[in-house]
Amino acid sequence: MSSILVLVTILLPIICGATLKLLKLKSSAREIYLLVVSIINSALVFLMLFNRPSDVVTLVSFGENLSVGFHVDGLSMVFAGLVAGLWPLAMSYAFEYMKHEGGEEFFFTFYTMTYGVVLGIAFAANMVTMYLLYELLTLVTLPLVMHGMGERAIHAGRKYLIYSIAGASAALMGIIMLYSAAGSIEFKYGGVLNGVGFNNYLLVAFLLSFVGFGVKAAIFPLHSWLPTAGVAPTPVTALLHAVAVVKAGVFAIARTVYYSFGAELLYGTVAQDIAMLLAIITIVFGSAMAVRENNLKRRLAYSTVSNLSYIIFGLVLMTPTGFSAGLSHMVFHGIMKICLFFCAGAVICQAEKHDVSEMRGFGNRMPITFFCFTVGSLALTGIPMFSGFISKWNLGAAAAGESLLSFIGICALMISTILTAIYLFSVVVTVYFPSGDFDYGKIRDISDPGKYMLVPMLILCVLILVFGVFSEPLMGFLSEVSAGNL
Numbered sequence: 482m483s484s485i486l487v488l489v490t491i492l493l494p495i496i497c498g499a500t501l502k503l504l505k506l507k508s509s510a511r512e513i514y515l516l517v518v519s520i521i522n523s524a525l526v527f528l529m530l531f532n533r534p535s536d537v538v539t540l541v542s543f544g545e546n547l548s549v550g551f552h553v554d555g556l557s558m559v560f561a562g563l564v565a566g567l568w569p570l571a572m573s574y575a576f577e578y579m580k581h582e583g584g585e586e587f588f589f590t591f592y593t594m595t596y597g598v599v600l601g602i603a604f605a606a607n608m609v610t611m612y613l614l615y616e617l618l619t620l621v622t623l624p625l626v627m628h629g630m631g632e633r634a635i636h637a638g639r640k641y642l643i644y645s646i647a648g649a650s651a652a653l654m655g656i657i658m659l660y661s662a663a664g665s666i667e668f669k670y671g672g673v674l675n676g677v678g679f680n681n682y683l684l685v686a687f688l689l690s691f692v693g694f695g696v697k698a699a700i701f702p703l704h705s706w707l708p709t710a711g712v713a714p715t716p717v718t719a720l721l722h723a724v725a726v727v728k729a730g731v732f733a734i735a736r737t738v739y740y741s742f743g744a745e746l747l748y749g750t751v752a753q754d755i756a757m758l759l760a761i762i763t764i765v766f767g768s769a770m771a772v773r774e775n776n777l778k779r780r781l782a783y784s785t786v787s788n789l790s791y792i793i794f795g796l797v798l799m800t801p802t803g804f805s806a807g808l809s810h811m812v813f814h815g816i817m818k819i820c821l822f823f824c825a826g827a828v829i830c831q832a833e834k835h836d837v838s839e840m841r842g843f844g845n846r847m848p849i850t851f852f853c854f855t856v857g858s859l860a861l862t863g864i865p866m867f868s869g870f871i872s873k874w875n876l877g878a879a880a881a882g883e884s885l886l887s888f889i890g891i892c893a894l895m896i897s898t899i900l901t902a903i904y905l906f907s908v909v910v911t912v913y914f915p916s917g918d919f920d921y922g923k924i925r926d927i928s929d930p931g932k933y934m935l936v937p938m939l940i941l942c943v944l945i946l947v948f949g950v951f952s953e954p955l956m957g958f959l960s961e962v963s964a965g966n967l
Contacts, residue, residue, distance in 0.1 A: 555967030648696025672743020697730030715826025
């Protein structure tokens, strides 16, 4: 029964999204329908995760060791749990926000389908399945990126499509090369290259896979599609930057390192050095670019570029502690960043302001929104008692004493932390402490959004604080995952 749930959780959102237009529901009925679907699906995901099936569900077999199938292991549980936990909150937020954007029926068709596709990636049992759904993720999110259909939206969609297809093509070449060397592309902790020594052929195969999947993870210099995609409605960018697309890229890299090639085989090789160097460069580059940005969503987008490589840096340490640290930042960053994007979207929805310099005094008129933004900023900067401190500490501890590059990585994390404080707390200062002669009368019509947007933001704040104080159960679980015990 639990095996069937794997397929149900994937197909339910896809079918419900695809048939939404046929139902011809009025706005209020549509909102109830979609919220119920997302809550039920998330409940089914967690039910399955707590009763994890051990077998593989095979849909199609293409011959020996090639199939489309699904399986739930420890890494699946981490990604699927993050997605299932955040999606109903994102759905609720989107109801109110999209009244400001318009085109709700079209939007929610693809928004709901994306939920199922991302879960499919999480539960993929092999590289073929993950690759097919990875490509499908590009197709179902492309209409969301282009939702406004203006010149900037079309440009962003075209750029997103080109980058994504190019990256997936490189990854496919790496998958084919891995299959030719190992004869299998099933996901198995420790990799499938049993007894095969590392050589230049495998170096090329790994780098093609790493860089290919790294496109969606916004690795430098293949990152520029992500800030450009910020033109999309905020519920989309929140998913792109916090949960669905970029985390799918990071997840695919984790699969590549630990479940396909094998961390033990890659450890100490030039492949590890190249991957780590790219992550280190991206960490500093993304933070530096965020400091320069006046547009709040683009500032947060560059912050995402940097923080995704925090996760990748932990993963390419290629140790159990590095794996666990990377996963902890994957979870905590998802919660922190979606909270910050929701706050930015609230400002756009309520005041139609995009630039930080235009938000002077907004803390007085939008107190709940900027309370949540401040909590998210404290967490992402890594202040103790907030969740971001836990994951950043884990990353530094995992990297300590590993190699010269890992030491450089620690320095990059420290530089990025300083830059994070600058680009986030400059916003906090702007909204709470305008100049002494500031006329609050000019913003008297601005206020916090309604409950559909506020409640998700407040729930995210609670999660940030809870994980900042009570992270041990989660870290114990992630340690079991990183050791290959789940």
